[in-house]
Every structure is written in structure tokens, then in C-alpha cells.
Amino acid sequence: MSPHEERKVPGSPLEREQVVERLCDHYAADHLAMEEFERRITLVHRAATQDELRALLADLPSLQAGQGSASGASGTASSSRTGLEPAGSTPAPARARAGQVRDNQTELAIWSGRTRTGPWIPARTIRAVALMGGIELDFREALFPEGEIRLHVVAIMGGVDITVPPGVRVETGGIALLGGFDEALDPDQGGFEDDAPVLRITGAAFLGGVDITSRHPGESPREARRRRKRLGQERQKAREELEDRAAARRKLPGSGDR
Known part of the structure; x- marks a missing residue:
């Protein structure tokens, strides 16, 4: 086979997987920016x-x-334990002290699982990559830093599940290629506190899925779905009542409705 013919050898699926794995290693080592x-x-x-x-x-x-x-990094990640207790049933999440918060954090799952749950302190910037594996980031008992958290996720034939508590402003922007980038958050109930934590989620799903849901601590996914449905129905009912009252006012003498 000539050198020219050798260069045309097709890449096998296994070789593609190996290259993806090496790219994940370089990304985890900060050799590559997210965009690259x-x-x-x-x-x-x-x-x-x-x-x-x-x-x-x-x-x-x-x-x-x-x-x-990083495929050997399976199992549950150790949680950062502090003397602070999470907010529990309080809508506003607990806060971490400034000196406890890291600037960057990487969660990587390759043919494995990675979990962050319970009391833990998220970094200001989190990168989560799931390659034929799964990552669970549960923020319900997390100790939030002041300001915003930037979370960039990539799911390649894998999944990333993100759970947030009420009282956190979630802003999302992602793309899906033969996959899903879905959110099921609580209906807006009049806005957030001025100092509410912000979780800004961006990323992409390639033949994988990113799911973002809001749940109270201890609340099951089924209970959360029922609660969101009930909140949506109550909001719709309140809107209809306001529209009915507005229509009744327009019919009053002197209302200007001719």
C-alpha cells in the first residue's frame, strides 16, 4: 500500500471513541477551552x-x-462537608462563605457515573462532561456562593441530570443534536429575590440528554410534576379571574367602553 493510500484508511468506531476519550482527558486537564x-x-x-x-x-x-x-473516576464524588446546614424547606438556598468557594470545578463521567448530592459547595464555574455515562448534579442542599454559577454541560451518548431547589433563578441555553436539552421548572410565581442565586446553564447534547428540573428537598420526581401541574392550574385560574374582572369593569357605565 502506498503512503497516499495509507492516509486514506477509514477511521473505525473504536478509533473514534478513543479520540473522543483523549479529547475529554485534555479538556479535563485544561488543555482545551470549552468551545474548542x-x-x-x-x-x-x-x-x-x-x-x-x-x-x-x-x-x-x-x-x-x-x-x-477519567473512565476510572466512577462512583459518587465526595461531598464538601461544612458546619453550615442547608436551608431545608426554606425557599431561599443556603449560602457558602466566600473563602469556601472554588473558582473552577470539572465533573467527568466516561462509561461511568458521577454524582453530587447532599450538602456540597459548587464552584463558580462548573464543567460537566458525560461520555456514554451519567452525571447527576443535585443542588437542592448545595451551599450556593454569592452571585451566579456558570454550568456548562456536554452529553455525548450519555446524560446529565440537574436538580435545583425553588428560589434559584435558572437561565438555560443549549443545543441538541439527535438528543435532548430539556427543562421542567416551576412556573414563575412573581419573580425572585434581588439577591437570589443564579444558575446559568449552557451546553450541548450529542445523542444524549440534559434534563433540568426543580424539586424541593425530599420531593420525588412524581411529586414535583404534580406540584408544578397544580401551580400551573392555579396560575391559569388567577389569570382568568383577572380577565373576568377587567371585562366586568369595561361594562360599567362611564367606563368608556362603547
Whole structure:
């Protein structure tokens, strides 16, 4: 086989998976920005030959010891324990002290599971990547920092489940390619407190799913669905009552309705 013919060898599915895994390792080691990581993941699925796959890794630095495949990081992540108690049934989430909050945090699950639940302190910027695995980020008992948390998620043939408590302003913006980027949040009940925590979620789902739901601590998914349905019905009923009263006022003499 000539050198020219060798360069045209098609990339196998296994080789694609290996390149994706290496890109995840480099992303976890901060060798790639989020935008560049997502761009290269897209190019992996477009690559037709082995050379095109190799080119996606060629310009990256060597991984140091301990920066190898994160697929061994299975199980439940240890929670940050503090002397502060979560807010429990109080709508406003508990707060962490400024000195307790990290700037960056990475949650990576490759053919495995990763969980953050109970009392824990989220970093100001969180990157979560699930490759043929699952990540659960439960913020219901989390100790929130002041200001906003930026959470960027990528689900590739995997899933990321995000649960937030009432009292947190959630802003989302994501894309889905043969996947889902879905949210089931409480209906707006008149806005939030001025100092309410903000969770800004962005990212993408490639043949995977990102699900964002709001639930009270101890509340099951079924109970949350029923509560949201009830809140929606009450809100609709209140809107109809306001419209009926407005229509009645327009019919009063001197109302200007001719």
C-alpha cells in the first residue's frame, strides 16, 4: 500500500471513541477551552480517515501522570462537608462563605457515573462532561456562593441530570443534536429575590440528554410534576379571574367602553 493510500484508511468506531476519550482527558486537564473541545468533538464524527482523527490530537501537549483516562473516576464524588446546614424547606438556598468557594470545578463521567448530592459547595464555574455515562448534579442542599454559577454541560451518548431547589433563578441555553436539552421548572410565581442565586446553564447534547428540573428537598420526581401541574392550574385560574374582572369593569357605565 502506498503512503497516499495509507492516509486514506477509514477511521473505525473504536478509533473514534478513543479520540473522543483523549479529547475529554485534555479538556479535563485544561488543555482545551470549552468551545474548542466542542468543535473537535464535532469534527471527530465528521472525520472520514485515520489521519483526520489523528490531526485532532496532534497539536495537543502530552498528558502528565494522573491525567489519563477519567473512565476510572466512577462512583459518587465526595461531598464538601461544612458546619453550615442547608436551608431545608426554606425557599431561599443556603449560602457558602466566600473563602469556601472554588473558582473552577470539572465533573467527568466516561462509561461511568458521577454524582453530587447532599450538602456540597459548587464552584463558580462548573464543567460537566458525560461520555456514554451519567452525571447527576443535585443542588437542592448545595451551599450556593454569592452571585451566579456558570454550568456548562456536554452529553455525548450519555446524560446529565440537574436538580435545583425553588428560589434559584435558572437561565438555560443549549443545543441538541439527535438528543435532548430539556427543562421542567416551576412556573414563575412573581419573580425572585434581588439577591437570589443564579444558575446559568449552557451546553450541548450529542445523542444524549440534559434534563433540568426543580424539586424541593425530599420531593420525588412524581411529586414535583404534580406540584408544578397544580401551580400551573392555579396560575391559569388567577389569570382568568383577572380577565373576568377587567371585562366586568369595561361594562360599567362611564367606563368608556362603547
